[in-house]
Structure formats: structure tokens, C-alpha cells
Amino acid sequence: MLEGEGRQFSIKGERTMSQGFIAQYAAEAALHTEGVSALNKGAITTLKEAIGLEQEGQGVRVSFRGEASDDVIITVYLDVLFGFVMPEVAWFVQERVKRDVERYTGLNVDAVNVHVMRVVEDEDAGKIEIGKLFNPEDYL
Template identity: 55%
Template sequence: MSENTVNESIKGDRSMTQGFVAQYAAEAALQIDGVAELVPSFAVALKEKAGVVHEGKGVRVVFGQTQNDITSITVYPVVFYGKIIPEVAWEIQERVKSDVERFTGLDVEAVDVFVCGVREMPQEEVKDQEEEDQ
């Protein structure tokens, strides 16, 4: 059985899969300034190598057991060098929580952020940032 079809949350007359919610969360996290990419878990990376498509790469969603239970989300970003990691993590938490709650109607209890690495900014972004600072 697929991970996305086993765990469904029912809100009214709609049902949502973990992949659906993870996709919203991933899109919200990637819009934050300082996020280079999201990193999939080891298990997801293996599934992708086998050709299985995974929605919301770099995001894990856990639903509560009943329809009124809360949802928790874990995000695994890589942050650009020079950005303040706690600030980027806070922005990810705020954006993911608000977007998922607004678009799905689910109650998000927690958004955990585990920064998986730091990456150097591409040269064109470094030049743009230097021009803004002057």
C-alpha cells in the first residue's frame, strides 16, 4: 500500500492524503528567502530511485487518528550560506503553518524544521544581494 493512501484526514466531506498536504508545505517552504532546496528522507530517496513519485519532497506530514486531531509537519531544508538559520527556520514554520491551515482547513499543531545543510549562494544572487546592500 502507498503511504499516501493509508493515512487520510477527513475534514467535512473532503479527504486529503499526506502527499497533498506535503506538497502545499513544500511549496510554502521553498518560497522563503534563504531556502535553497528541500531534502528528501533516505527512504523517499530510495523510492525515487526505484521510480516512485513522491509529492512534497523534503516534507513529512503526520495526521492525528481522528478527524478532529491535529496535524504535525516536519520540513528538511538546505539553507543558503550567509542567511541566519534560526530566522529562516522561523519563517518556514510560520509560512508552512499558515498556508497549510488556510488551504486545507487542517489544524497544524507543530512545524518542525531540521536544517540538513548549508549551500553557497549562486553567483548571480550574490551580486544582486551586494547591489541591494549598497
């Protein structure tokens, strides 16, 4: 099995799903949650985009629990709008991401980790300032 793919077997054969495909569903679910301003790509991803390197699933990381497992762990990095209660926003993101990914992919979502990277005011929504962000990739 290729790394970064989930497998499912049925009577009709085998299906595979890439991490990027799953990340798209997770990103859509997170962005449609009240209080979420944007997914936070991080400074490194922004720099890679600037030099023309394409990134898959920006602001969302998907990993499979085991090689042939249908269990996924999803980590979402997001910005929250000022005035919303962060634990509530994170809880709703967890619920929505789990529900949507399980519904549309048939995979079992084992965990949804939510990292609030910034709190932004409305006029700053979606803007990323390079050098002023904590980037989890720097510490992994």
C-alpha cells in the same frame, strides 16, 4: 478511514485530504521562504527515485494527531543558503507553512518542525550528494 488522510465534515458531507496533498502546500510554502535553497529529500529517497520508485511529499512529512483529527504535524527537511541566519530561516518557514496549510486546507496545524540538513553555497543550491547527508529515515 484510510491511513494518511484527514477528514472534515460539513453540512454538505465529508471531505478527505491525503498527506501528499498537504505536503505539496507545505513544500511550496517552505521553498518560497527567503534563505531556503531546497527541500532535502535524503539519500534513501534519492536512491528510490533512481530505481523508479515514486515518493510523495519529498522533504516534507505530514502526520495526523489522531484518526479522525483535523490536527496535523508537519516536518520539513531543508537546505539553507550560506549567509542566512538558520534560526530565522527556520522561524519564517514555520510561520509560512502553518499559515498556508491552514488557509488552503482548513486543517489545524498543530506543529511545524524544521530540520536544517545542510548549509549550501549558491552554486551548490539544490544539489544532493549521496553518502554525505544525514538521513532522518535511518534513525526512525
